[in-house]
Amino acid sequence: NIMLFDINLPPPYDGIKLMQKIRKEFPTYQKIPFVAQTAYAMTGDREKLLEAGFDDYIPKPINKNELYTIMKHQLEIH
Numbered sequence: 001n002i003m004l005f006d007i008n009l010p011p012p013y014d015g016i017k018l019m020q021k022i023r024k025e026f027p028t029y030q031k032i033p034f035v036a037q038t039a040y041a042m043t044g045d046r047e048k049l050l051e052a053g054f055d056d057y058i059p060k061p062i063n064k065n066e067l068y069t070i071m072k073h074q075l076e077i078h
Contacts, residue, residue: 035055
């Protein structure tokens with residue numbers, strides 16, 4: 001399993017806080033990789049999202065080969 005998670009949710013939601021809440025409140029999700037996605041990619045986003053607790057990051061529009069590589073890597077290490 002992998003959670004592909006859009007971080008730009010409509011207010012009042014916040015993708016980072018929601019991911020952190022899910023990981024905290026549902027222990028079974030601790031071992032599932034969360035991959036952040038965003039249409040508004042900025043310099044430093046990857047580092048910020050990894051520091052916040054995501055396992056990886058992919059910008060939109062999503063390149064299917066890049067997504068496949070990320071998914072394969074995450075499934076191998078989890």
